[in-house]
Amino acid sequence: MERHFHRDLAALKNDLLRMGALGQRMVQTAVKGLTDRDGALFAEVRRDEEQMNSLHMSLDERCFTLIALQQPAASDLRFLLAALKSISELERVGDQSINVVKSGEVLLREAPLKPLIDIPRMADLTQRMVHDSLRSFVDKDVELARSVLVTDDEVDALRDQVFRELLTYMLGDPTSITRALHLILISRSLERIADHATNIAEDVIFMAAGTDVRHRAVDQLVEAAREAGEAAR
Amino acid sequence: MERHFHRDLAALKNDLLRMGALGQRMVQTAVKGLTDRDGALFAEVRRDEEQMNSLHMSLDERCFTLIALQQPAASDLRFLLAALKSISELERVGDQSINVVKSGEVLLREAPLKPLIDIPRMADLTQRMVHDSLRSFVDKDVELARSVLVTDDEVDALRDQVFRELLTYMLGDPTSITRALHLILISRSLERIADHATNIAEDVIFMAAGTDVRHRAVDQLVEAAREAGEAAR
Numbered sequence A, B: 001m002e003r004h005f006h007r008d009l010a011a012l013k014n015d016l017l018r019m020g021a022l023g024q025r026m027v028q029t030a031v032k033g034l035t036d037r038d039g040a041l042f043a044e045v046r047r048d049e050e051q052m053n054s055l056h057m058s059l060d061e062r063c064f065t066l067i068a069l070q071q072p073a074a075s076d077l078r079f080l081l082a083a084l085k086s087i088s089e090l091e092r093v094g095d096q097s098i099n100v101v102k103s104g105e106v107l108l109r110e111a112p113l114k115p116l117i118d119i120p121r122m123a124d125l126t127q128r129m130v131h132d133s134l135r136s137f138v139d140k141d142v143e144l145a146r147s148v149l150v151t152d153d154e155v156d157a158l159r160d161q162v163f164r165e166l167l168t169y170m171l172g173d174p175t176s177i178t179r180a181l182h183l184i185l186i187s188r189s190l191e192r193i194a195d196h197a198t199n200i201a202e203d204v205i206f207m208a209a210g211t212d213v214r215h216r217a218v219d220q221l222v223e224a225a226r227e228a229g230e231a232a233r
Helices: A002-035 A039-070 A074-110 A118-139 A144-170 A174-212 A217-231 B001-033 B038-069 B074-109 B120-138 B143-170 B174-212 B217-231
Strands: none
Touching: A002 A074, A002 A118, A039 A074, A039 B074, A039 B120, A074 A118, A074 A174, A074 B038, A074 B074, A118 A174, A118 B001, A144 B174, A174 B074, A174 B143, A174 B174, B001 B074, B001 B120, B001 B174, B038 B074, B038 B143, B074 B120, B074 B174, B120 B143, B120 B174, B120 B217, B143 B174
């Protein structure tokens, strides 16, 4: 049972990374569709979204089964609960990529407003954050998790810059308003993707700190209760 | 142990409702601050946010402890995992209320753009959704959960209406652009709060359907494995 559990856990980690890679690809493809003005790329993101949703369901179920069947030790349980959260963050990365696509589809029907510079930069940072947050989670790499939090500040700064610049366009030229609005919405979606990656990274930091400090009492209690239970049988 | 577990579960449900009520109040107070142009109400929301975060941490920990110590049966485990999700949805209701406050604070520094009608309506619907989703979760009331999904469509329709109306303001009068933009952002935050309530309600429906259909195999597997384990001891 024990060996199976560790094999299952390793497989789960692998699939989490795969789900993360899918999320990354969705962000990149959505923004590439925008910069290349290529609607076929938007269709690709919509196909990826279906895969994302089915990964979400199957990984969710696998976490449940592992917790229910294996009754894992406190630290493994904490990992599995964090995995459940990460899975749902990744599913939302997919949702937000679809929001980028929706605004992108509106924008492709009109002439380009301006060459896009900050939005592709936001997308680059954001997809890297998705990658690094998952990697830090699987490897329990607190340093990498911290770097995700730092990049999130960069993304927030870009979001503000995009907002100010597009506001200037809107104020100067009313015909730009609809397009500028959709670009602002896209930058907000990218910011939210960055937030989802940040949530995953925060859990990594929390788990590392928690095992040391906050949760030590609970973890000890759990082990003691189990030992007592086994002794009584 | 069994009796303690059910008492703990009842207390958890109670606290989930309390957390939901706090979320409701944050939404209402944030939008009331906007309509009454009363910054003191915004300060109240910021204070509530601290309470929300501390409830989030403590309920999260209690779910973990219940799972770890009590090794609940499959259906209770499913409930506790859904509770963990709901707790994190509610924390985000708090985050979004703070986003409403941030845009509200900008708006209070300028003259009102127009009498607000749709945004308070969105807030009313949204806070009711937060209430009903929690109530449906605690009572396992699938019908109530379904009604939350219906209201979400109303909220989405209002969001589109708000967008169109404010776009018209922006196109007609460039001095309205900044204020209109912040009102659009507020409507998006309210929409996201409605989405969080919808996520909770979807879990209620999924749990009800899942126990019947999708998860029956897994649940049976869990029980069989446990019985086998106990027989072997």
